Amino acid sequence: MVNQLLPLALTLPAVGAAILGIGALWAPSLRAQRFLIGSIATALVGSSFILFGIAFLQYQTPFYVEGWSWIATEAVQVPLRFQIDTLSLWMCLIVTGVGALIHLYSIGYMGEEEGAWRYFAFLNLFIFAMLVLVLADSLPLLFLGWEGVGACSYFLIGYWFQDSANAQAAQKAFIMNRIGDLGLLAGMIWLYAETGTFDIDQLKGYIYSGDVAVGVGLLFFLAATGKSAQIPLYTWLPDAMAGPTPVSALIHAATMVTAGVYLTARMDFLYNSAPEALGLMTGIGALTALLAALIATRQYDIKRILAYSTVSQLGFMFAAAGAGAYTAAIFHVFTHAFFKALLFLGSGSVIHAIGTQDIRQMGGLRSYMPLTGWTFWMGTLAIAGLPPLAGFFSKDEILHALYARGTGGEGAYLVYWVILLITAFLTAFYMGRLSWLVFEGKYRGEAAPHESPAVMTLPLLLLGIGSIGAGFVSLSPLFGSSWLREHWLSQSVKELSLPSLTHSAETFLIFLSVGAGIGGLGAAWWLFGRGGIEAEERLSASLGQLHHLLEAQLRVDALYERAFIQPYYVLADLAKDVWGVWVGRLLPQGLAQSLERLGKALVQPQVGSLPAYLTYLILGGLLFLIWTLSL
Amino acid sequence: MRPEILYFSLTLAAALFSLGLLGLLLRRNLLLAFLCVELMLNAANLNFLAFSRYHNEPTGAVFVLFGICLAAVEAVIGLGLIVRTFRAHQDLGYTNLSALRW
Numbered sequence: 234m235v236n237q238l239l240p241l242a243l244t245l246p247a248v249g250a251a252i253l254g255i256g257a258l259w260a261p262s263l264r265a266q267r268f269l270i271g272s273i274a275t276a277l278v279g280s281s282f283i284l285f286g287i288a289f290l291q292y293q294t295p296f297y298v299e300g301w302s303w304i305a306t307e308a309v310q311v312p313l314r315f316q317i318d319t320l321s322l323w324m325c326l327i328v329t330g331v332g333a334l335i336h337l338y339s340i341g342y343m344g345e346e347e348g349a350w351r352y353f354a355f356l357n358l359f360i361f362a363m364l365v366l367v368l369a370d371s372l373p374l375l376f377l378g379w380e381g382v383g384a385c386s387y388f389l390i391g392y393w394f395q396d397s398a399n400a401q402a403a404q405k406a407f408i409m410n411r412i413g414d415l416g417l418l419a420g421m422i423w424l425y426a427e428t429g430t431f432d433i434d435q436l437k438g439y440i441y442s443g444d445v446a447v448g449v450g451l452l453f454f455l456a457a458t459g460k461s462a463q464i465p466l467y468t469w470l471p472d473a474m475a476g477p478t479p480v481s482a483l484i485h486a487a488t489m490v491t492a493g494v495y496l497t498a499r500m501d502f503l504y505n506s507a508p509e510a511l512g513l514m515t516g517i518g519a520l521t522a523l524l525a526a527l528i529a530t531r532q533y534d535i536k537r538i539l540a541y542s543t544v545s546q547l548g549f550m551f552a553a554a555g556a557g558a559y560t561a562a563i564f565h566v567f568t569h570a571f572f573k574a575l576l577f578l579g580s581g582s583v584i585h586a587i588g589t590q591d592i593r594q595m596g597g598l599r600s601y602m603p604l605t606g607w608t609f610w611m612g613t614l615a616i617a618g619l620p621p622l623a624g625f626f627s628k629d630e631i632l633h634a635l636y637a638r639g640t641g642g643e644g645a646y647l648v649y650w651v652i653l654l655i656t657a658f659l660t661a662f663y664m665g666r667l668s669w670l671v672f673e674g675k676y677r678g679e680a681a682p683h684e685s686p687a688v689m690t691l692p693l694l695l696l697g698i699g700s701i702g703a704g705f706v707s708l709s710p711l712f713g714s715s716w717l718r719e720h721w722l723s724q725s726v727k728e729l730s731l732p733s734l735t736h737s738a739e740t741f742l743i744f745l746s747v748g749a750g751i752g753g754l755g756a757a758w759w760l761f762g763r764g765g766i767e768a769e770e771r772l773s774a775s776l777g778q779l780h781h782l783l784e785a786q787l788r789v790d791a792l793y794e795r796a797f798i799q800p801y802y803v804l805a806d807l808a809k810d811v812w813g814v815w816v817g818r819l820l821p822q823g824l825a826q827s828l829e830r831l832g833k834a835l836v837q838p839q840v841g842s843l844p845a846y847l848t849y850l851i852l853g854g855l856l857f858l859i860w861t862l863s864l
Numbered sequence: 865m866r867p868e869i870l871y872f873s874l875t876l877a878a879a880l881f882s883l884g885l886l887g888l889l890l891r892r893n894l895l896l897a898f899l900c901v902e903l904m905l906n907a908a909n910l911n912f913l914a915f916s917r918y919h920n921e922p923t924g925a926v927f928v929l930f931g932i933c934l935a936a937v938e939a940v941i942g943l944g945l946i947v948r949t950f951r952a953h954q955d956l957g958y959t960n961l962s963a964l965r966w
Contacts, residue, residue, distance in 0.1 A: 841962035847888060847897075 239298050239317060242284035242325075243368060246360040249277035254354035267349040271340035274353035278336050278360050282329035289322055295725065297370060304373065311431055316370035318725040323563065323717075324367040324495055331487040331570045332360045334692040338578050339479045341689035342585060352392060352477065359385035363488050367495055371431040372421045375496075379417060379460065382489050383410040389484060390476040402475035409469035413459015417496075420452030424503075437502045446503050450510030453500055454517075457493025462544045463551055464521045468789055470544055474536040478581030481536060486543050486573035491566040494550045498559040501727050505557070511729075512645060515555025515635070519649040519656075522548025524787065526659035530666065531773070531783035534590045535580045538667050541786075542616065543573055545656060549631050552653055556646060557729025558634035560718040564707050565631060567717075568623035571699035572615040578693055579609035583671065585689070587680040592670045593766060594679070599672040601682035604690040606672040608697040613668045615700040617661035618750035620743075626704030628657060629746050630715075634731055636742055641732030654749055661753025669761040670769060677766065865917045873914035881907035894946050894956045901942075905935050 253274060257264045264270075300313030336356060343349045362385055366378025384407075391403030425431055428439050441449075457463065462470035462485075473485050484490070497504060497514070504511055522545045529541035546569050553561040582605040583598060584590055599606030615622035618629070632653060639647030676682065684690065707717035718728075734742070760768045773780045782788065838849075884904035888897055909928045916924025950956055 843958045843961055844892065851885065851889065 236296060236298065238284045239288055239315075240300075242281045242288070242329075243298070243315065243361070243364050245277045245281040245284075246329075246357045246364065249274050250354045250358035250361060253350055253357065257350035257354070264347070264350045267344055267346070268340065270350050270353050271336070271343070274357050275333060275336040275340060277357060278329055279333040281360070281364075282326070282333050285322065285325045285329055288317065289326060292317075292319070292322060295319075298368075309425075309431070311371050311373045313374065314370045315365075315368040315374075316433070317368065319721050320495075320498060320563070320725040321367045323567070323722065324491075325364060327491075327567055327570050328360060328363045328367065328488045331574050331696070332356075332363075332483060334695055335479050335483040335487070335574060335578065338482075338581070338689050338692040339477075341686045342479050342581055343477060346477075348392065352389070355385050355388045355392075356480075356483065359389065359484065359489070363492070366492055370433055372424070372433065372436075373431055375433075375499075376414075376417060376421065379456075379492060380414065382484075382492060383407060383414065383460070386410070386473070386484050386489055389480040390473045392476050392480065396475075399475040402469075402472040406469040406473045409466045410459045413456045413466055416452040416455030416459070420449040420456070423449050423452065433499065441503060441506050443506065446507035447509050450500070450504050450507040451513065453496060453503070454510060454514055457496055457551070458517065459493075460496075461490045461493030461547050461551070462521075463493070463517055463547060464524070467521060467525070467544050468793065471537050471540040471786065474534070474540050478536065478577060478584060481540070482574045482577030482581065485540065486577050487570040490543060490547055491550075491570070494547070494554060494562050494566050497551070497554040498563050498726050501559050504554075504559075505727060505729055511555045511557060512643075513555070515552045515646060515649050518548045518551030518553075518555055519652040520548070521545070522552065522656040523652050523659070526656045526663065528783050528786050530659060530663040531776075531780055532786075533592050533784075535583065535592050535595070535667065535671065536577070536590055538592075538663060539573070539576050539580055542576075542660065542664065545660060546573065546616070548656070549628065549653060552649055553631040553634055555649075556631075556634040556638045556731070558631070558731065559726050559728055560707075560715075560722040561627065561630040561634050563722060563726070564717055565627035567706070568615070568627040568700075568703045571623055571696050571703050572612040575608060575612040575693060575696035575700055576616070578689070578696065579605050579612060582685040582689055582693065583609075583682075585685055586682045587678050589678065589680070592667065593769075594677055595671045596674045596678070596766065597672070597676040598682055601676070602684040604684060604693060608690075608693040609672060610668055611697040611700050613664045614754075616664055617754050618657055618746055619754070620747060621701075621704065623700050623703035625747065625750070626707055629743055630707065632657070632746050633734070633739065633742055636738075637731040637734055640734070640738075654745060657746055657749040658753040658756075661750045662757050665754045665757025666761050666769070669757060670766060673762065674765040867918075870914055870918045873910060877907045877910040877914065880904070880910065892957050892959050894949060894958050897958065898939075898942050898946060902935060902939070905931065 253270055257270070295316065295318035298315040298317065300315070302310070303313040304311040336353070339353070339356065343352050346352065359382065362378050362381025364378070366375055366382055369375035369378055387403045387407040390406050391400050394400045394403070421431070423445070424436060427441070427445050428436060430436060455466075459466040470485055470490065474481050476484075504514075525541045525545035525548060529538050529545065532538045532541065546565070550562040550565045550569075553559075553565060580590075582602065583595065586598075586602060586605075587595065589595075599610075611622070615624040618625045620626075632650060635646050635650040635653060639645075639650050707715040760772060764771070773784075776783075785791075881904050884900040884902075884907060887900035887903070891897060891900070909931050912924040912928045912931070916922065916928075946956070949958075949961070953961075
């Protein structure tokens, strides 16, 4: 029964994209039916979620859904086949579940938009591409979803493409992602050259030499840094906030950016034999987490703070994956999807109400929009890691994994653990700052704030419940067994075994991580809860240059501009000069001129007089005769 | 057929051909040039016939029939062109005919 439902669950969003997109193109009068369009899109993704939910409840063993033959040559066979195992099913639940709520929210948020049909069609297409990505049983199919996700992201970031800044943000996201995609493509081909197969199940059966595992692992990690916004390819994500806010929630918080983490977990067999790649992954993850959190403390754009928060939380996930604790990473993907979607949708609700993104123009909004305010606070507490909210469990599991690996003989992981602990403190701090400046104190803006309609607050409430409860699927090691890790994900993901910790060490870890969260929130309250916006001004003044550096996002964009984009233009100009002048002008001109000269020379004997031609004829005949005779 | 007759025939044909060639080179009159071409053609025909008889082989004789046929056709077109040229220029000299030059 389930086997027949799953192709439907996969294709429903694609059907939605097709009927909304083609239908509205074909009959422009339908475009005005925005509520209907939004409802169709939401209903389709919602049904997809329900079908995946049924599959989840009835799940016994991994199984495959056969499509048809996709690439069939003598050398390469890639069937269109989807693999439903615990990992992919779990990701599908996140994608369609959170996705459906964001669709629902979008009905309210995008209700006034002319291009709502385009928006919802791409949103549905995005869900489809993400499902293809996570369900793919071979690397080319995964790559198809991977690219589809990137393309949809491009369309949605550039939704308001009339503004060239948005179009540029979309291009930036796309190009940054393409750089990473190159890694996925190269790694895929390398694996094929080694094993002769693209099939993930078959790839699991091989034993990889260290070089191959590390090389391919690093290439795949490059792909992950692009899609999941890690150093050095993270700069697209903060700019991607140019898209509509629900897009930020769906793509840049809950689903697309988790593709890199998913890829890492899916390639567990490879990474398990590539400790060097894992070490680098944790290092990059921890560094990204710290830098993004630092930048987030000094931003004033509500969405940009959340964007850097996403980058930072993704850093946590990669740090966990790099410690070999893939399930901890996936668990954080799961909890993060709830509270980050909640925070983004909450910020969307705020932006919807007052029309600005500058937190200096906000303040005291909780009294005007209580539902948004309370749920946003819920998200803040969850991401800060306060027990028993969702973020606490997943973050604690990550810190636990790093600490265990660090004390188990790999000292570098202890350094990363300290970095992440500091980041956890900073996370609570910048989220506290955001919440206090936006929702508490006195309102500083001009526009009259109002609570959003129920279609927008209902998803906030549901996500708020998720942010509170999602952590219980995997209680931290102290409380015994973790259902998510030991009973569910362990069926499809092989983790590196971690050195076990003593009971007191675990208690100590929990106190530390909770302490970091409470400390951060406390510091935020001490400054902004009591002092409000004036405290923020005093703080930025006292930080001086550091404040400016962080507010300018460490000037990474300028660095990239100078390091890559300018040289690229110089190279392009050079090519234009050399190539353009030589190949474009001189060479063809020279060729044409010499041909013309040759023609003029050849035409000289054609004198046009019959006696001359007769002489040629006879001379030719004589030559022919001599040639024949001499043979 | 004795070889002497073959030699004689070949010599005659060579003489005819050389006459034609010389005429073609030396005379500047369309009609005479045309006649010289015919002479050379017939020299070739004579060769065919001589070898045909010598080898007792009918192919050469048949080929000559084709050659005569070709000569007749060619004469029609050639004479037609010559008549047209004469009408246009009132002259049979061809040294100055260069209207079709590039």
